[in-house]
Amino acid sequence: MEDSINMPIVEELKQLMEEDFPLLIETYVNDCDARIDALALAISNQDATEVREIAHAFKGSSSNLGAEKLTSICFRLETMGREGELANANDEYINMKSEYLKVREYFKNLL
Amino acid sequence: MKILIADDNNTDRLILKRILTNCGYEVIAAVDGLEAVEFFNDSMPDLVLLDAMMPNMDGYEAAIEIKKATGDRLVPIIFLTSLQEASALAHCLEVGGDDFLTKPYNKIILEAKIKAFERMKLLHDEVREQRNEIQLYNDHMIHEQEVAKRLFDNIAHSGNLNQPNIKHLLSPMSIFNGDLLLVARTPSDMTHIMLGDFTGHGLPAAIGALPVADIFYGMTSKGFSIVDIVTEINKRLSNILPVGVFCCATICEINYRDDSIISWSGGLPDGYIARADEGIIDNIKSNHLPLGVLAPNNFSVETEMRQFSPNDKLYLFSDGLLEAEAPDGSMFGEERLKSVINSYEDASVNVYDDLLKAVADYTQSDKQTDDYTLIEYTIDDLNHNIDTAEDFSDEERQESMEWCFDYDFRPSTLRQFDPLPLVLQILNECSGLKDYRGRVFTVLAELFTNALDHGVLGLDSNMKKSAEGFAKFYLAKKDALDLLEDGFIKIRMEHLPDNESKGGALHIRIQNSGDGFDYSQLKAADNSFSGRGLALVQSLCKSMEYSDNGKQVDVIFDWDYS
Numbered sequence: 203m204e205d206s207i208n209m210p211i212v213e214e215l216k217q218l219m220e221e222d223f224p225l226l227i228e229t230y231v232n233d234c235d236a237r238i239d240a241l242a243l244a245i246s247n248q249d250a251t252e253v254r255e256i257a258h259a260f261k262g263s264s265s266n267l268g269a270e271k272l273t274s275i276c277f278r279l280e281t282m283g284r285e286g287e288l289a290n291a292n293d294e295y296i297n298m299k300s301e302y303l304k305v306r307e308y309f310k311n312l313l
Numbered sequence: 314m315k316i317l318i319a320d321d322n323n324t325d326r327l328i329l330k331r332i333l334t335n336c337g338y339e340v341i342a343a344v345d346g347l348e349a350v351e352f353f354n355d356s357m358p359d360l361v362l363l364d365a366m367m368p369n370m371d372g373y374e375a376a377i378e379i380k381k382a383t384g385d386r387l388v389p390i391i392f393l394t395s396l397q398e399a400s401a402l403a404h405c406l407e408v409g410g411d412d413f414l415t416k417p418y419n420k421i422i423l424e425a426k427i428k429a430f431e432r433m434k435l436l437h438d439e440v441r442e443q444r445n446e447i448q449l450y451n452d453h454m455i456h457e458q459e460v461a462k463r464l465f466d467n468i469a470h471s472g473n474l475n476q477p478n479i480k481h482l483l484s485p486m487s488i489f490n491g492d493l494l495l496v497a498r499t500p501s502d503m504t505h506i507m508l509g510d511f512t513g514h515g516l517p518a519a520i521g522a523l524p525v526a527d528i529f530y531g532m533t534s535k536g537f538s539i540v541d542i543v544t545e546i547n548k549r550l551s552n553i554l555p556v557g558v559f560c561c562a563t564i565c566e567i568n569y570r571d572d573s574i575i576s577w578s579g580g581l582p583d584g585y586i587a588r589a590d591e592g593i594i595d596n597i598k599s600n601h602l603p604l605g606v607l608a609p610n611n612f613s614v615e616t617e618m619r620q621f622s623p624n625d626k627l628y629l630f631s632d633g634l635l636e637a638e639a640p641d642g643s644m645f646g647e648e649r650l651k652s653v654i655n656s657y658e659d660a661s662v663n664v665y666d667d668l669l670k671a672v673a674d675y676t677q678s679d680k681q682t683d684d685y686t687l688i689e690y691t692i693d694d695l696n697h698n699i700d701t702a703e704d705f706s707d708e709e710r711q712e713s714m715e716w717c718f719d720y721d722f723r724p725s726t727l728r729q730f731d732p733l734p735l736v737l738q739i740l741n742e743c744s745g746l747k748d749y750r751g752r753v754f755t756v757l758a759e760l761f762t763n764a765l766d767h768g769v770l771g772l773d774s775n776m777k778k779s780a781e782g783f784a785k786f787y788l789a790k791k792d793a794l795d796l797l798e799d800g801f802i803k804i805r806m807e808h809l810p811d812n813e814s815k816g817g818a819l820h821i822r823i824q825n826s827g828d829g830f831d832y833s834q835l836k837a838a839d840n841s842f843s844g845r846g847l848a849l850v851q852s853l854c855k856s857m858e859y860s861d862n863g864k865q866v867d868v869i870f871d872w873d874y875s
Contacts, residue, residue, distance in 0.1 A: 218420075219331055229323045258366070262395055263324040265417045 203308055206301065211268030212312075227309045230263055238302055241279075245291045253291060254283025269305045272298065314431060315339045317358040319349035319375065320393065321367045325416065329362065329393070332420050336427070346370025350378045358388070360430055362414075365394040365405060373408045380409040387437035389430040393418075458489060461519055465526075472497045472530065473504070480665040481688040491518030492631055492686040493560075495526055497533040500737065500754040502569065505533045505542070508688060509562040509604070510581060510631040521560060521605070524549045536734040536754055539566045540614045543577045543604070547612050550605030559605040563597060563629050567621060569692060570846060573783065574621035577614065579603045582647070584629040586621060589660035593651060595619050597629075618787040620780045623692045626664065628654055633685030637672050645675050665689045717807040724797040727765065733757055736804065746808075746819065749872050752853050753819065759846040760823045760866055761802065766790060768827030768864065769800040800826040816873025818855070822865065829862035 216223050237260050244252035261276035275298045282291050316338045320326040326342055333340045341356055343349040347370040349363065361379060363372035370378075376390050392405035392413040405413045411430065414423060473496045474481060483494050491511030498504055507529055511518040525546055532542045543564055550560055561580030568574070578584065579601035586595040601613060621627065637645040653671050656662045668687070718739070722732055737754055740746050746753065766772050770793040776786040805822040835847060851857050854868040 215328070218328070218335065222327070222331065226324060226327050229327060233323050258395070259322055262322050262416055265395075266324055266328055 203304075206269065206271045206304055207308060208268035208270050215267065224313050226267075227313060230267055231306055231309065233263060234260060234302060234306070238299060241295060241298075245288060245295055248288055250283045250286040250288055252283075253288065254280050257283055264305070267309075269301075272301045272305055275301055314360065315341065315356060315358040316360045316362065316427070317341045317343065317349060317353055317356070318362045319343040319346060319367065319372065320362075320364040321345050322364070325364070325393075325418075329418060332418065332423060333427075336424055338427070346372060346375030346378075349375045350382075353379050354382055359434060360427065361388060361390045363390060363392055363410070365392050365401070373404060376405075376408045376410055385441060387434050387441075389434065391426060391430070457516070458519075461516060462489075465519060465523060478691045479688065481686075482669065483686050489515055489519055490633075490684065491522075491560075492633075493522045493525060493562075494686055494688055495529045496688075497530055499533055499566075500536045500751050501758045502751060502755065504567040504569075504690075505529065505539060505564070506567065506627075506629070506688065506690060507562060507564045508581065508629040508631065508686060509560045510633075510686070511560045512558050517555075517558060521550060521554055521558065524553065525560065525604075532734075536737050536758075538731050539564050539575060539577060540616060541731060541734075543616075544609070544612065544614050547604045547607065548609045551608055551612075554605045559603040561599075561603040561632075563599070565597075565627065565629075567627075567690070567692065570849065571777065572620055572622045572692075573618055574627065575616050575618045577601065577616045582630065582632050582635055584627065585651070585654050586619065587626045587628065587654050587657040587664065588622070589624045590658055592655035592658040594625075618783055620783055621692065624660070625692060626657060627690040628664075628688070629690075630687040631685050634672065634687055637676050637685065639675055640677055645672055649675065715808060715810055717805070720804045722802045722804070724800055727769070727800075727802065728794050728797065732804075733761060736806075740806075746872060749870070753870060756821065756850050756853055756868060756870060757804075759850050760821070760868070761804070763846070764802045764823050764825040764827075764866075767830065768825030769802060770794065770797070771827055802826075811873070816871065819870040819872065820867065821870065822867045824861070824865045827864060829864040832859040832863040 215226070219226050237256050241253065241256045241260070244256060257276045257280035261273055261280060264276060265273045275294060279291060279294050279298065282288055282294070316333055318326065318329050318333070318340060319342075320329060321344055326344070330340050330342050341352050341358060343352050345367045346363070349361070350370070352358075353361065361376075363375055365372040367375075372392055372394075376392075379388070379390060389411040390409060392402075392410045393416060394401065394405065394413055395416040402413055412426060414426065473479075474494065476496070479496060481494055483492065491513055493507065493509035493511070495507040495509075496504065507525075509522070509525060511521050528546050528549060529542060532545060537545075546560075546562075554560075559580070563576060563578040563581045563584055565584075566575045574586070576584070576597050578597050578599040580603035581599055583599070584597035585593050586597070588594045597617070597619075600617075601615075607613075635644060635646055635650065639645075649671065650668070653668045654664055656667060657664050665687075672685075720732065720736065726732065733754070736757060737750065740750070740753060767774055770790060772786065772789055772793065776782040776789070801824075803822075803824040805820075805824075807820040807822075808817055809820070810817040847857070850868065853870070855871045857866065857868045859866050
């Protein structure tokens with residue numbers, strides 16, 4: 203899991219949020235569940251702006267929680283959206299979804 | 314400290330809020346720009362953290378709205394952004410942001426920035442508070458000065474400053490520059506002029522002016538000479554003024570009857586007397602320390618006497634005139650001033666206006682600089698005619714009464730003070746004679762001066778015929794008074810009421826211990842007198858008779874309520 207998650211960041215967050223750590227995880231998971239579906243729709247619609255915005259938000263949340271691999275995939279998708287070049291977006295999306303599911307599993311197990 | 318945060322990203326907002334709460338700040342969290350502006354107006358936070366990209370209203374727009382609402386308070390705005398391009402970061406500052414932080418948050422940097430802005434805000438609030446205090450204090454001071462000015466105007470009214478033969482420059486707020494210009498008529502129709510310049514500015518300079526004006530007007534109207542007035546002013550000022558505050562002044566007494574000016578000057582630049590077709594003929598030099606410096610027992614009231622004839626002009630001014638600065642910092646100075654006044658060698662020149670213009674041209678300022686005070690005094694024919702219609706009337710009228718008193722003045726009294734104001738004061742108390750005060754004073758003053766100068770002191774009246782003689786006479790009088798051991802002047806006044814006219818007759822007899830004189834020499838065939846001011850006395854009285862070899866004079870002065 204160490205290549206997906208920066209463990210010290212998660213440790214730090216736990217200490218920071220204390221009793222609110224589960225709320226943070228829950229919020230992250232709920233937001234990202236919604237985003238992952240919205241992203242699939244945006245890619246199938248070839249809506250570059252939408253892709254960029256969702257990937258940007260996804261990236262922000264993930265970076266805060268130390269999900270570094272996911273963050274870099276989001277960054278690549280955000281760049282595709284900004285450049286309007288969505289040819290490889292679907293492949294990247296598949297990557298992203300499998301990484302997200304791993305991260306989600308990890309966080310759920312923490313609770 | 315209250316902090317407003319706005320971020321549409323739920324996890325970011327949760328984390329940020331937690332970091333700030335843990336630091337001890339009160340946090341208000343908004344989900345977009347619209348809500349941020351709304352919360353800002355409701356809760357007036359001290360600091361705002363704005364995410365740049367938000368739905369509904371983005372951070373840039375929210376920053377503009379928030380800055381509009383802060384007024385002169387300092388409410389720092391810090392942008393939170395994961396954007397990296399320099400142009401996006403620059404845009405944060407362009408819309409009024411004070412700084413930016415990049416995501417993800419670094420707790421330490423975040424805390425350090427907030428602390429820095431907190432310090433800046435405290436400093437700003439302190440400066441703002443001090444500025445408001447200064448503003449308040451300034452308003453208060455201006456108000457006080459206005460009150461003081463009104464107070465001063467009531468006491469030191471312009472006096473006779475607005476006579477047509479006087480031209481003067483005095484700024485409306487001159488009182489706070491410490492400048493003072495007073496003019497008043499004496500009961501015997503002489504004119505007293507005082508130009509004063511207090512050290513310092515503001516209220517301290519103005520406060521000394523009040524007693525000075527009070528004494529000047531009060532004593533002048535009672536008939537005191539400038540010697541007595543200068544002595545009294547110095548005494549009062551040396552008591553009340555703090556060390557280092559004093560009043561440079563020139564005080565003059567202008568006597569239209571013998572065309573003379575008596576002056577005392579301490580600390581002011583030279584005053585000038587200019588004569589038509591001749592230019593400057595004399596200057597009034599300061600030969601004393603300013604008023605308020607010396608204790609009364611060390612104070613010298615030595616005055617100087619000069620000729621001052623019809624159409625002569627007297628110029629007095631404060632040092633601000635000589636010190637008027639050209640743009641390069643050089644000063645107007647005495648030579649320029651004298652050359653303008655000397656232009657009176659052509660009597661058609663308007664010296665006063667030329668002088669104001671010369672100063673304005675020199676300083677190259679549009680407005681006439683108000684930093685100096687200037688007076689030009691001319692004896693004109695109007696002044697030369699003695700105006701007996703002085704307004705000394707009193708509402709209360711009493712039945713006139715029958716009375717008589719005798720005064721006997723001995724050398725020590727004659728040396729030390731002028732008894733006439735005292736005598737005049739008694740007349741004031743007695744009857745409706747008040748309305749005739751000016752005339753009675755004139756008669757008394759002339760006869761008393763004759764009795765003293767030519768009787769008791771035995772001085773030759775012919776001395777006064779030339780300008781040098783004038784000054785000599787004056788010095789001789791001083792010496793003679795100092796040496797006087799024997800002698801007297803007796804004044805007897807008797808009043809007989811006239812019940813028909815509701816007036817009466819005042820009989821004045823003045824005797825002196827001198828050798829007498831041949832009064833017949835002064836008397837023409839038609840019984841009219843000339844010389845020694847006697848023609849004037851005669852014109853004011855019903856009768857005038859000399860007796861006892863000229864050592865006694867009797868006059869009868871008639872008056873009524875008409």
